[in-house]
Amino acid sequence: MxxxxxxxxxxxxxxxxxxxxxxxxxxxxxxxxxxxxxxxxxxxxxxxxxxxxxxxxxxxxxxxxxxxxxxxxxxxxxxxxxxxxQLHLALPADAAVDPPASAARPVVDDAGWAEVRRLFRIDHLEEDARRGRSARSEAATTAAVAVRRGLGPGVTYLLAERSGEVAGCVATWPGEDGVGLVEDVFVHPGHRHRGVASELLRHAVTHARRRGAPCVAIGAEVGDTPKHLYNRFGFRPVAVARSYELTTGRGTA
Structure with a gap:
């Protein structure tokens, strides 16, 4: 790929x-x-x-x-x-993935999206602290979740549960032209280092492949540790991708 x-x-x-x-x-x-x-x-x-x-x-x-x-x-x-x-990685079509060992439920209603937002808020605060910047507003987190909810029925968000509470989430999309996508892998701090992220990846990849995506891509921050998890899982580095965000006044280029 x-x-x-x-x-x-x-x-x-x-x-x-x-x-x-x-x-x-x-x-x-x-x-x-x-x-x-x-x-x-x-x-x-x-x-x-x-x-x-x-x-x-x-x-x-x-x-x-x-x-x-x-x-x-x-x-x-x-x-x-x-x-x-961002680092882009891809899981080849011939890479074997073990079937999930536990259940994950799809997000289908307001209650499910409220759980996604709860996890996103934790993720945002952690990311802002890691980057040494001011915490983003509650409204920014709400907008981020609104973007995800607006992606439509082709994208499935899954929630993993442990001990009766939501432990993490992931998004999966079967994609186009034989290339699916896994996005938004996040595990609640209280459930980390227990295999939840790997299980979410198994769910997401299996879901995408069953819907016609032999190859699956994922993105990772270049300075954060999940890239190593993805690589151990079987994802291979493809490229370093760049984008530019307007964070000050309107650009005049």
Whole structure:
């Protein structure tokens, strides 16, 4: 699986449930459920150096791929768009995965999404502390969950339970063109180092493969430890992907 294939699977996942429009030199995605969230309104497939007209729009994030003109990326950096780097990994079709040993229930109602939000809030606070930045607002967590809920029925969120409480969550998508995706793997701090994350991965990969995705991709922060878990599980590094987020005033590139 090559860099372009995995990158496309990533942005297609985040476009689900949203409006996808072809612009002059880029593709725009807008999710009405949370348009102000960086994953709710973004640009991808950037193919022009003349990016000032594009950045005059409402976009909060720009994804960079191997076909993005270097000068376009340079303009984002010049005008203080913040670089975010993610490791993309892929599980080959011939990689064997043990069947899950326990049950996981799909998120199908408000109560299930409330559990997802509870886990996301913990994740957000941990991430902000790890990066040495101020804790994001409750509204930001709500918007992040709204983006996920707006992805539609093609994406399944699963909850793992241990000792009568929700221990973790994961998202799984059978994808397109034979490439599925696993996203949002998170385990509650009280249930870590007990195999919950590996079990969630088994559920997510099995779910995607049963729905037609022989290959499965996943993303990981380059500076965080889950990348090692994914690699031990069988995911192989494909590429380091870059994106730029608008965190200050409107860019003027």
């Amino acid at each position: 090559d860099e372009r294939t995995v990158g496309r699977a990533m942005w297609r996942f985040w476009s689900l449930g949203g409006e996808v429009r072809a612009l002059a030199g880029a593709t725009a995605v807008r999710n009405a459920a949370a348009p102000d969230h960086p994953l709710g309104t973004f640009l991808c497939e950037l193919r022009t150096e003349e990016i000032a007209p594009l950045l005059a729009g409402p976009f909060r994030r720009v994804l960079v791929d191997p076909d993005t003109p270097p000068a376009a990326e340079a303009q984002l950096a010049l005008h203080d768009w913040k670089l975010d780097v």
